[in-house]
Amino acid sequence: MTTKTLLLAALLAGVALPASVLAQDFNPDASIRIGSLYEPQNLDNTAGAGQGINEAFNGNVYEALFQLTDAGSVEPKLVESYEASEDGLTYTFTLKDGVTFHSGDPLTAADVKYSIERVTSEASKSSRKRSLSTITGIETPDDKTVVITLSARSISLPYNLSYVWIVNDAATDITATEDGTGPYSLSEWRRGSALALERNDSYWGEAPTNAEVVYTYFTDATALNNALLTNAVDVITSVQSPDSLAQFAGNPAFTVTEGASTTKELLAYNDRVAPFDNVKVRKALARATDKARLLNSIWGDYGTLIGSFVPPTDPWYVDLTGVDAYDVESAKALLAEAGYPDGFEFTLDTPDYDPHPIVAQFLQSEYAKIGVKVNINIITANEWYTKIYQEKNFEATLQEHVNHRDIVFYGNPDFYWGYNNPDVVKLVADAESAGSEAEQVEKLTEANKIIAEDAAGNWLYLYPQIVVSAANVTGYPINGLNSQFFAYDIQKSE
Amino acid sequence: MSTTTMTAPADKKSHSLALKAGVVLVGVHIAIGLLTLVWLPYDPTAMAGGRLEGPSLLHWLGTDRLGRDLFTQMMIGSRIALIVGVGAVTIGAVIGVTLGLLAAFASKWLDDALAATLDILIAFPTLLIAMLVVAASDTANLWSAIFALGIALSAIVARLTRILAKRVLVMDYITAARTSGSGWPKIVAIHILPNIWPTLSVNFALQFGLAVIAEASLSYLGLGAPPPNASWGRILQEAQGTVYTAPLGAIAPGIALVSLAIGVNLLADGLRDTIDPTRRAR
Numbered sequence: 001m002t003t004k005t006l007l008l009a010a011l012l013a014g015v016a017l018p019a020s021v022l023a024q025d026f027n028p029d030a031s032i033r034i035g036s037l038y039e040p041q042n043l044d045n046t047a048g049a050g051q052g053i054n055e056a057f058n059g060n061v062y063e064a065l066f067q068l069t070d071a072g073s074v075e076p077k078l079v080e081s082y083e084a085s086e087d088g089l090t091y092t093f094t095l096k097d098g099v100t101f102h103s104g105d106p107l108t109a110a111d112v113k114y115s116i117e118r119v120t121s122e123a124s125k126s127s128r129k130r131s132l133s134t135i136t137g138i139e140t141p142d143d144k145t146v147v148i149t150l151s152a153r154s155i156s157l158p159y160n161l162s163y164v165w166i167v168n169d170a171a172t173d174i175t176a177t178e179d180g181t182g183p184y185s186l187s188e189w190r191r192g193s194a195l196a197l198e199r200n201d202s203y204w205g206e207a208p209t210n211a212e213v214v215y216t217y218f219t220d221a222t223a224l225n226n227a228l229l230t231n232a233v234d235v236i237t238s239v240q241s242p243d244s245l246a247q248f249a250g251n252p253a254f255t256v257t258e259g260a261s262t263t264k265e266l267l268a269y270n271d272r273v274a275p276f277d278n279v280k281v282r283k284a285l286a287r288a289t290d291k292a293r294l295l296n297s298i299w300g301d302y303g304t305l306i307g308s309f310v311p312p313t314d315p316w317y318v319d320l321t322g323v324d325a326y327d328v329e330s331a332k333a334l335l336a337e338a339g340y341p342d343g344f345e346f347t348l349d350t351p352d353y354d355p356h357p358i359v360a361q362f363l364q365s366e367y368a369k370i371g372v373k374v375n376i377n378i379i380t381a382n383e384w385y386t387k388i389y390q391e392k393n394f395e396a397t398l399q400e401h402v403n404h405r406d407i408v409f410y411g412n413p414d415f416y417w418g419y420n421n422p423d424v425v426k427l428v429a430d431a432e433s434a435g436s437e438a439e440q441v442e443k444l445t446e447a448n449k450i451i452a453e454d455a456a457g458n459w460l461y462l463y464p465q466i467v468v469s470a471a472n473v474t475g476y477p478i479n480g481l482n483s484q485f486f487a488y489d490i491q492k493s494e
Numbered sequence: 495m496s497t498t499t500m501t502a503p504a505d506k507k508s509h510s511l512a513l514k515a516g517v518v519l520v521g522v523h524i525a526i527g528l529l530t531l532v533w534l535p536y537d538p539t540a541m542a543g544g545r546l547e548g549p550s551l552l553h554w555l556g557t558d559r560l561g562r563d564l565f566t567q568m569m570i571g572s573r574i575a576l577i578v579g580v581g582a583v584t585i586g587a588v589i590g591v592t593l594g595l596l597a598a599f600a601s602k603w604l605d606d607a608l609a610a611t612l613d614i615l616i617a618f619p620t621l622l623i624a625m626l627v628v629a630a631s632d633t634a635n636l637w638s639a640i641f642a643l644g645i646a647l648s649a650i651v652a653r654l655t656r657i658l659a660k661r662v663l664v665m666d667y668i669t670a671a672r673t674s675g676s677g678w679p680k681i682v683a684i685h686i687l688p689n690i691w692p693t694l695s696v697n698f699a700l701q702f703g704l705a706v707i708a709e710a711s712l713s714y715l716g717l718g719a720p721p722p723n724a725s726w727g728r729i730l731q732e733a734q735g736t737v738y739t740a741p742l743g744a745i746a747p748g749i750a751l752v753s754l755a756i757g758v759n760l761l762a763d764g765l766r767d768t769i770d771p772t773r774r775a776r
Contacts, residue, residue, distance in 0.1 A: 243738055246738050298559065361539070365541055378716050378721075
């Protein structure tokens with residue numbers, strides 16, 4: 001537990017954990033074996049490869065102009081310096097010197113242009129395509145300079161560029177091979193089982209503290225846990241339930257760390273339809289939900305209550321758990337005020353995988369106390385996508401929202417939950433065209449408070465991000481934002 | 495020869511023992527199922543205890559993740575299993591016997607067509623057909639699961655009925671009845687059903703066990719009765735993630751399921767030995 005507290009403290013202070021605090025000696029030629037449930041379908045993050053490719057490649061094999069750090073800040077990576085024009089529509093980036101791809105080609109402005117266009121192209125399946133849609137032109141006046149012009153101000157441009165891998169423009173078929181600038185290069189990919197990275201000895205930056213990283217893929221969480229127990233892997237990237245931790249917690253051979261994920265368990269109402277168009281009804285349901293008890297049921301002592309859609313790693317986080325706190329009596333009073341003194345009945349479309357069915361039963365039991373009857377309708381993930389996300393044909397649903405910095409969804413009245421508050425729409429739009437990061441943070445913090453006051457959704461809890469490792473392995477990322485798992489600081493003592 | 499005479503009485507004894515065991519196992523489940531109609535230790539949806547409490551005087555089998563009493567859930571599971579078994583077998587019997595008799599009486603081409611259709615249906619596992627039927631219906635609930643299992647079982651019943659009825663239909667006394675002017679409803683009621691009933695009823699008992707297991711499988715896959723209906727399959731599924739810390743959540747529905755299925759099978763075996771005249775003669 002002390003390790004956990006220490007790591008949490010480090011997280012809260014927003015600093016990277018100095019690996020030397022935990023391990024004095026390490027083997028610089030160690031091989032780090034990482035166990036994961038997320039095997040990439042291919043090696044290209046613009047070709048529907050899944051989150052596993054971000055886990056294995058982001059920051060390890062490929063680098064971007066900027067990097068989203070594990071603490072949630074955006075820092076220059078391949079960019080030496082950059083400046084925005086007065087009107088915020090032109091960004092000029094100067095690239096770092098001495099950066100070469102694994103193939104030996106030097107990094108040039110043309111590679112950057114090629115890489116961005118790869119993401120924004122017609123064929124790209126990147127989930128980040130839309131956020132880069134304001135880019136109207138990319139100029140390369142010389143080998144070290146990239147000029148991006150925008151159709152509208154976009155304060156998030158550096159952040160959005162942190163998702164864009166810089167790929168050698170001469171590389172072909174990067175769905176099965178790679179040519180990046182990162183501290184590791186791909187040494188072997190055995191489809192269906194493992195992906196091995198080896199240290200890039202001509203890396204431009206600081207050398208990794210290990211020689212090799214092997215991602216081994218499992219389809220079953222129990223098998224993954226057993227692999228760590230039997231020393232077949234050194235680290236598990238994300239633990240899915242607190243109960244499998246019983247095998248590791250309290251055992252000095254293992255370290256359990258809890259970081260802050262960005263995955264939010266959400267009871268989403270269809271705010272377009274009665275009675276959920278009534279803010280009093282939404283607030284009543286929020287107050288009738290004992291979230292602390294729910295979180296304990298699902299995650300035991302892990303996880304966080306946030307009171308809104310914003311996790312602590314987003315810059316516009318504020319603790320809003322005090323808004324519409326658990327209070328059954330005031331929930332009843334609000335329902336009566338809203339014109340439902342005897343409650344009402346609604347259907348809760350519940351995805352069929354854990355933890356949603358159990359969360360649904362919890363809510364059913366809680367809301368019965370204020371006279372609200374919940375009918376649970378179990379649906380598959382595909383049904384959720386078509387019926388709810390596309391057709392918006394539902395009353396209420398449960399979903400885990402994994403994205404980082406996704407409060408902007410509340411600024412889109414056409415989003416599946418149909419929340420439409422002109423103030424929030426304006427704040428989200430203004431935040432994007434803000435002149436400074438401080439202004440962006442101020443506006444989105446304001447939006448965050450408004451959605452909480454409006455009880456736009458019922459944010460039940462934030463999932464924990466739990467990493468378990470052998471005790472002799474340290475230095476891995478604890479938050480795993482955007483599924484990233486930077487391997488270059490991992491140290492292993494023998 | 496001497497071994498045969500030696501083992502025969504022992505066999506008979508073990509058979510009657512099996513029957514008794516079957517009656518007891520099934521009887522316990524029926525008693526619990528009936529008891530749930532009038533009394534339960536806790537409200538099944540009430541979160542009466544803490545998370546994953548172990549067995550105690552308050553909670554005999556402990557609690558689940560939401561703090562609900564597991565013993566209460568298990569009792570309701572018995573009731574649901576019995577409802578599913580009876581419901582599915584009844585639907586399967588009505589549809590199956592009707593179709594089987596129809597095929598037995600039908601003209602050759604209709605009989606062939608029905609027989610081929612039944613063979614195709616039986617080629618699919620019961621669970622798969624049931625899953626298809628559930629998937630085709632809009633919402634998954636207990637009744638759609640029962641209906642789906644009934645449909646799936648009816649093919650097996652129909653084929654058995656057809657064969658048994660055909661065997662009876664060629665008997666001399668049927669020809670006699672026909673020549674004396676009996677219509678087919680009378681032939682079915684007086685001659686065929688009483689003749690094939692013993693074999694069918696043994697088969698129904700076996701199908702009952704099949705239906706209970708299949709419903710648990712459907713619920714396990716999320717296609718059975720929606721929560722909070724405490725089907726054993728659902729309890730098992732929800733306990734899967736906590737099997738290391740609270741193994742009772744998975745063990746209890748497993749034992750319940752196995753005990754009812756074995757009980758029904760023993761009962762069916764025993765029934766066959768008492769009812770079936772050829773076996774009784776041995």
